[in-house]
Ligand SMILES: O=C(O)C1=C[C@@H](OP(=O)(O)O)[C@@H](O)[C@H](O)C1
């Protein structure tokens with residue numbers, strides 16, 4: 518893919534109503550569970566970002582039927598739990614950690630071999646976090662010596678259920694194990710000390726699977742599925758992605774006079790830590806017409822420009838806003854006083870080392886930042902920083918979008934070296950932002 522440099526310039530207020538694309542986490546799972554269900558599943562609002570298209574392609578290689586219909590909805594015809602077939606080609610998961618880790622879980626309890634790879638970002642990300650528990654269930658793995666892809670999954674024909682306590686807060690690891698557990702006799706349990714996004718659990722229930730949750734004595738949550746489960750095809754509606762909505766929302770907060778409405782955004786509390794934090798910073802954000810669609814809560818967001826103040830983000834909030842720290846840091850850079858973020862070491866193993874990329878990029882824009890292994894403090898001065906930098910994005914969509922949002926508020930423009938990866942999670946980002954009045958262009 519050729520690099521696509523983009524630049525954001527300060528303009529007037531942002532105004533209007535825009536629907537941001539479907540939730541990425543829910544979209545991946547819609548296709549995966551549709552591929553496991555018996556019967557036909559219709560999916561409305563599926564994200565057609567590159568990451569989700571990789572999942573669709575891999576599931577086709579595993580024998581599922583997945584089609585996009587003329588009306589924009591998607592239809593899957595599943596193979597039943599345990600019914601996937603050995604792929605005759607390498608499964609290239611592109612930029613997507615979620616696709617790679619969840620599908621590695623899924624195929625690990627199917628008796629065949631699959632080979633996984635990814636792009637220059639994905640092949641740097643740790644995979645032992647899934648291969649360790651999945652090995653305990655009986656699968657074998659051949660990864661590079663540093664525990665990275667490319668690698669092969671040799672699925673087991675005699676899977677054993679496990680009880681596994683997550684060493685890192687990760688919905689991807691939890692979901693990989695639960696997916697493996699679907700084709701495993703007996704009960705597979707994942708214990709999480711800090712609750713992570715629960716889209717897998719909610720969607721499995723929507724498809725008729727008995728998912729149990731129990732709070733343990735130490736406060737941890739045990740989530741379990743009983744295997745050799747049957748998924749019954751059910752229609753799905755994918756809400757707009759709160760992680761994508763964060764970009765126009767923060768842009769509206771930072772550009773004086775703005776008022777932006779974002780309808781149908783997912784408001785699952787395991788995802789809304791950013792919004793809670795922004796409200797603590799004083800943000801004028803209203804959640805209107807709160808309702809439920811296909812097992813997930815949604816609301817219309819109304820965001821008005823606000824002068825923000827720095828806050829200390831509680832570390833136990835990190836799982837509910839893990840992808841939102843880059844955009845929070847942009848808001849923090851314009852706020853009055855320091856914003857303290859702790860317990861964010863996981864940012865170092867995302868599409869890029871997001872902690873370093875955010876800190877370096879903000880410094881280049883004239884912001885004072887302190888950072889350590891798993892923490893960062895952004896010192897805002899109460900007005901937008903000077904800007905005037907070109908930011909390296911290292912194949913990371915959220916770094917690109919975050920700095921473009923900052924550039925809408927800074928005196929001098931902010932550019933990114935490559936915006937092409939924005940399409941992995943937020944196709945149409947530039948058009949949508951410019952439709953609200955933003956000035957993002959090529960260059
Ligand atoms: O389960 C998911 O859909 C995701 C979980 C998170 O990753 P981790 O599980 O690695 O924290 C998040 O960063 C990612 O964007 C999507």
Ligand SMILES: C=C(OP(=O)(O)O)C(=O)O
Nearest residue numbers: 612613614615616840867
């Ligand atoms: C971390 C992310 O995604 P993934 O892990 O699926 O690559 C993200 O979208 O910010």
